[in-house]
Amino acid sequence: MIAPSTNRTITYTTDASQQQDYAALVEKHGSPLLVYSADILKRQYQSLNNALPDVDIYYAVKAHPNAAIINTIDELGGGFDIASAGEMDLLLEQKISGRRTIHTHPIKKDQEIRDALRFGATTFVVDNIDELKKLIPYKSRVGILLRLSFRSKNAKIDLSKKFGCDLLEAEEITLEAEKLGLHIKGFSFHVGSQCESPSKHVEAIEACHQLMLKLNNILKQPLSTLDIGGGFPADYSLSGFDIDAFCQPINDALQKLPRDWHLLAEPGRYLVAPSVTSITTISGKSLRHGIRWYYLDDGVYGSYSGQIFDHTNYPLQIPRTGETYPSIIAGPTCDSIDIVAEDIALPELQIGDLIIGLQMGAYTAATKTRFNSLPDAKFISI
Amino acid sequence: MSKFFKETLYDAVCQEFRVDKMYFENKTDHQHLMIFHNAQLGRVMTLDGVVQTTEADEFIYHEMMAHVPILAHGKAKRVLIIGGGDGGMLREVVKHRVEHVTQVEIDQAVVDMAKEYLPRHSNGAYDDPRLNLVIADGMDFVKSHAEHCINHEDEKFDIIISDSTDPIGPGEVLFSDNFYALAKNCLHDDGIMTTQNGVPFFQKDEIQNTYQRMGTQFSDIGFYVAPVPTYYGGFMTFAWGTNSKARDIKRASLRERFNAAKLGTRYYNPDIHKAAFALPQYIINAIDEVRSE
Numbered sequence: 001m002i003a004p005s006t007n008r009t010i011t012y013t014t015d016a017s018q019q020q021d022y023a024a025l026v027e028k029h030g031s032p033l034l035v036y037s038a039d040i041l042k043r044q045y046q047s048l049n050n051a052l053p054d055v056d057i058y059y060a061v062k063a064h065p066n067a068a069i070i071n072t073i074d075e076l077g078g079g080f081d082i083a084s085a086g087e088m089d090l091l092l093e094q095k096i097s098g099r100r101t102i103h104t105h106p107i108k109k110d111q112e113i114r115d116a117l118r119f120g121a122t123t124f125v126v127d128n129i130d131e132l133k134k135l136i137p138y139k140s141r142v143g144i145l146l147r148l149s150f151r152s153k154n155a156k157i158d159l160s161k162k163f164g165c166d167l168l169e170a171e172e173i174t175l176e177a178e179k180l181g182l183h184i185k186g187f188s189f190h191v192g193s194q195c196e197s198p199s200k201h202v203e204a205i206e207a208c209h210q211l212m213l214k215l216n217n218i219l220k221q222p223l224s225t226l227d228i229g230g231g232f233p234a235d236y237s238l239s240g241f242d243i244d245a246f247c248q249p250i251n252d253a254l255q256k257l258p259r260d261w262h263l264l265a266e267p268g269r270y271l272v273a274p275s276v277t278s279i280t281t282i283s284g285k286s287l288r289h290g291i292r293w294y295y296l297d298d299g300v301y302g303s304y305s306g307q308i309f310d311h312t313n314y315p316l317q318i319p320r321t322g323e324t325y326p327s328i329i330a331g332p333t334c335d336s337i338d339i340v341a342e343d344i345a346l347p348e349l350q351i352g353d354l355i356i357g358l359q360m361g362a363y364t365a366a367t368k369t370r371f372n373s374l375p376d377a378k379f380i381s382i
Numbered sequence: 383m384s385k386f387f388k389e390t391l392y393d394a395v396c397q398e399f400r401v402d403k404m405y406f407e408n409k410t411d412h413q414h415l416m417i418f419h420n421a422q423l424g425r426v427m428t429l430d431g432v433v434q435t436t437e438a439d440e441f442i443y444h445e446m447m448a449h450v451p452i453l454a455h456g457k458a459k460r461v462l463i464i465g466g467g468d469g470g471m472l473r474e475v476v477k478h479r480v481e482h483v484t485q486v487e488i489d490q491a492v493v494d495m496a497k498e499y500l501p502r503h504s505n506g507a508y509d510d511p512r513l514n515l516v517i518a519d520g521m522d523f524v525k526s527h528a529e530h531c532i533n534h535e536d537e538k539f540d541i542i543i544s545d546s547t548d549p550i551g552p553g554e555v556l557f558s559d560n561f562y563a564l565a566k567n568c569l570h571d572d573g574i575m576t577t578q579n580g581v582p583f584f585q586k587d588e589i590q591n592t593y594q595r596m597g598t599q600f601s602d603i604g605f606y607v608a609p610v611p612t613y614y615g616g617f618m619t620f621a622w623g624t625n626s627k628a629r630d631i632k633r634a635s636l637r638e639r640f641n642a643a644k645l646g647t648r649y650y651n652p653d654i655h656k657a658a659f660a661l662p663q664y665i666i667n668a669i670d671e672v673r674s675e
């Protein structure tokens with residue numbers, strides 16, 4: 001049974017065997033938990049790989065910087081999109097070669113460039129001349145991607161406002177790079193995260209395609225790499241998302257590119273969101289002004305931090321059915337913004353009930369804080 | 383499943399080595415060190431994704447960096463090695479009738495690890511009684527030793543060999559103006575300094591930087607070359623700096639010294655020594671670019 005509330009999907013279940021599974025995990029590992037399924041990540045990776053067969057996948061580590069997740073991507077033969085020294089260290093700990101990474105942060109200190117080179121990343125992203133010039137000392141070693149900006153209204157999170165140059169600037173920067181003896185090997189873009197439709201991807205691919213062809217007539221070293229970023233959405237409404245249908249127009253646009261161009265993508269959310277489930281426990285309740293308050297042991301300063309930073313309301317699964325009452329589900333900290341869900345109608349819940357958060361793999365634990373010095377949700381693999 | 387090591391030096395090209403047996407792998411402070419066996423090359427040591435040395439071809443590098451300055455000098459008594467933790471340089475240096483060798487290595491662990499996993503590199507040289515092994519930062523060492531030498535002229539060195547990692551990594555300071563200046567103050571007037579200087583076919587800025595920085599310290603600054611197969615890209619260059627005329631040594635005297643030293647070399651000989659200073663035109667052009675600046 002699915003009942004959409006304001007922007008959020010809440011499911012009510014009394015499926016006994018599922019409840020027992022959750023309870024057994026809490027019994028064994030405590031609460032709160034983030035429960036990771038490598039099988040689901042593998043399924044997502046394969047689906048995206050099938051939907052975009054010519055595109056090499058570089059998992060955006062920022063979405064969930066976690067060793068178990070990195071190991072699964074490693075097993076699948078995927079690459080890694082990294083943006084900081086910390087992310088490099090995580091990969092190093094898993095003995096993953098820098099050769100399999102691209103460094104995508106458009107703004108870097110010299111030391112960060114040096115650290116990345118030592119780590120073994122040789123692909124760097126820039127979006128302006130100053131940033132380009134920082135690579136001059138390393139020009140014989142690096143491959144440069146120029147990031148373009150394509151603003152999108154249909155993405156939940158705009159990633160082309162803060163970074164990326166426009167088409168005219170791209171032309172200037174590419175020509176200037178050649179004068180400086182630097183090789184720009186191709187373009188990249190990020191049309192935004194959680195895209196509702198693939199139309200911006202298609203528009204960006206077509207625009208890059210045209211500009212790259214035009215520039216290749218004048219450049220000595222051709223542009224031949226296109227990185228189509230991320231933005232592939234997670235199914236937060238649990239309504240059944242069809243990745244093949246979403247990628248079809250993207251694939252059609254990619255088919256028109258020269259066959260020898262190297263294509264990459266940097267997906268984060270689509271890959272990891274469904275592979276992690278949150279389990280929290282109701283640790284207290286009260287009835288105030290006619291509203292039932294339930295206090296969880298995890299909240300927006302912890303695993304649910306994506307509700308603030310990523311503007312995402314995760315689907316919740318409630319373990320009871322029956323008559324409903326106006327209710328609020330709140331997190332454990334003392335802060336009044338620590339509210340997981342309000343304006344919802346729920347059956348009467350009890351202390352000890354487990355509240356399940358679905359699709360909680362992307363930009364959740366990644367942005368957790370240490371507020372109130374509460375312990376992190378424990379990450380376990382099943 | 384056989385594993386492969388792919389070198390991470392360049393974006394557009396890379397060499398790949400099969401890892402037949404992993405002996406040692408260590409990741410500390412952003413640093414990634416591996417020693418593994420490869421059927422073609424024997425033991426291979428890599429640091430931060432870049433090949434440092436292999437048993438098959440290390441002799442070319444170590445012989446050329448040690449014997450060229452020592453035999454050109456002719457009466458070297460005191461030698462300083464900066465870096466060279468694998469022990470290969472020390473092994474070649476102690477073949478000469480020198481009185482004293484100081485080796486400055488930043489990390490004792492590198493020495494211990496090399497003795498255990500690359501024993502053929504040092505081949506017992508770490509037990510040589512003439513050795514003073516100092517665990518310190520190379521820059522700090524030359525700084526304090528240069529001061530010390532103001533009143534202890536006799537503790538200056540005849541030869542300084544800088545066997546460092548490449549300038550992107552921890553070896554960065556060993557390519558700085560300051561390092562060359564301080565090193566020179568640790569050298570006798572007729573002393574010679576040689577440094578590892580990369581593969582200019584791919585990294586011409588390295589020889590350009592060294593030419594400019596080391597050139598301010600020595601009347602004779604230049605490069606000599608040797609191809610080290612696993613330093614991908616053709617000739618490797620060694621920088622050469624001295625205020626003596628040692629470069630012009632006659633072939634006949636070199637031959638006498640070489641025969642007397644009984645080094646048992648596999649790459650170095652007096653003809654190679656003389657020929658190594660002949661530079662291909664692309665290297666001369668690269669130097670000319672900064673010479674006229």
Ligand SMILES: Cc1ncc(COP(=O)(O)O)c(C=O)c1O
Nearest residue numbers: 060193194230231266267268269
């Ligand atoms: C440069 C870059 N690449 C990739 C991603 C991953 O995007 P998504 O999770 O939408 O696939 C992001 C997200 O912020 C990003 O900034």
